[in-house]
Amino acid sequence: KNEVEQSPQNLTAQEGEFITINCSYSVGISALHWLQQHPGGGIVSLFMLSSGKKKHGRLIATINIQEKHSSLHITASHPRDSAVYICAVDNYQLIWGAGTKLIIKP
Amino acid sequence: EPEVTQTPSHQVTQMGQEVILRCVPISNHLYFYWYRQILGQKVEFLVSFYNNEISEKSEIFDDQFSVERPDGSNFTLKIRSTKLEDSAMYFCASSTPSGSWYRKWFFGPGTRLTVL
Numbered sequence: 001k002n003e004v005e006q007s008p009q010n011l012t013a014q015e016g017e018f019i020t021i022n023c024s025y026s027v028g029i030s031a032l033h034w035l036q037q038h039p040g041g042g043i044v045s046l047f048m049l050s051s052g053k054k055k056h057g058r059l060i061a062t063i064n065i066q067e068k069h070s071s072l073h074i075t076a077s078h079p080r081d082s083a084v085y086i087c088a089v090d091n092y093q094l095i096w097g098a099g100t101k102l103i104i105k106p
Numbered sequence: 107e108p109e110v111t112q113t114p115s116h117q118v119t120q121m122g123q124e125v126i127l128r129c130v131p132i133s134n135h136l137y138f139y140w141y142r143q144i145l146g147q148k149v150e151f152l153v154s155f156y157n158n159e160i161s162e163k164s165e166i167f168d169d170q171f172s173v174e175r176p177d178g179s180n181f182t183l184k185i186r187s188t189k190l191e192d193s194a195m196y197f198c199a200s201s202t203p204s205g206s207w208y209r210k211w212f213f214g215p216g217t218r219l220t221v222l
Contacts, residue, residue: 033211041143041195042215086149093139093162094199094211096149 003027006087006097014105019074021100023087026068031090034061034072036083037099043086046072077104108132112198112214120222122187127217129181129198135212138181139199140173142166143216149197155181188221195219 004025013019023032034046047054047061049070054061058077063070074081082104087097111130119125131138140152153163153173160173172184181200185192198214 035213041218043149043197043213045211045213048210088149090211093151093154094141094149095151096141098148 002098003091003095004087004089004097006100008100009098010101012103012105013077015078017077017104019077019081019102021072021085021102023070023072023097024068025089025095027089027091027095029089029091032063032070033088033090033094034070035086035088037086038083079104079106108212110198110200110212110214112217114217115215116218116220118220118222119188121190125185125188125219127183127196127198127219129183129214130179131181131198131200132202132212133179135200135202137201138175139201140183141197141199142194143197144194152183188219190221193219193221
């Protein structure tokens with residue numbers, strides 16, 4: 001069983017839609033990361049969460065430590081948001097989810 | 107904002123050749139990591155490095171792999187005799203112990219290794 005599960009694996013939406021990507025984990029963690037990977041391959045850190053909620057522009061990340069679950073939301077999605085979004089948990093070293101491939105169509 | 111850098115961005119090599127992938131972590135960080143991502147698969151942990159020695163390594167990190175911090179700034183991953191299945195994107199990361207109980211992570215842009 002994977003220690004970090006993401007859903008959905010793939011998501012295609014129209015520009016402007018509200019996007020939710022989910023992450024569940026089964027191990028104890030000190031923090032959870034949401035990361036973005038563009039087709040070129042580079043990884044950008046979006047959020048690091050240990051509790052509650054964080055917001056940055058149109059991106060919102062929440063975490064429920066008791067339920068071992070986190071969500072990444074994108075409001076007013078745009079084609080430039082198209083990327084792979086990865087959840088990774090800090091369990092001394094990072095344990096990575098498989099990623100969610102998001103495509104936003106104009 | 108500080109950044110982790112990696113060179114080269116793309117390396118093409120023949121099977122059996124040695125390659126060295128280079129990373130320059132954030133200068134005051136203490137923990138360093140190598141991860142790899144085979145095309146279409148998820149990112150996998152290779153090795154962590156602290157206080158000039160390996161602190162943890164995965165099953166992938168066999169005798170063909172080695173890491174070192176030769177000059178206090180660079181952090182290198184060497185693959186002694188590359189195999190076709192070593193073709194992947196290799197990411198370097200560094201993190202710092204903060205006053206809190208979690209660490210802040212910074213990732214390099216990756217080196218795409220192609221073994222022919």
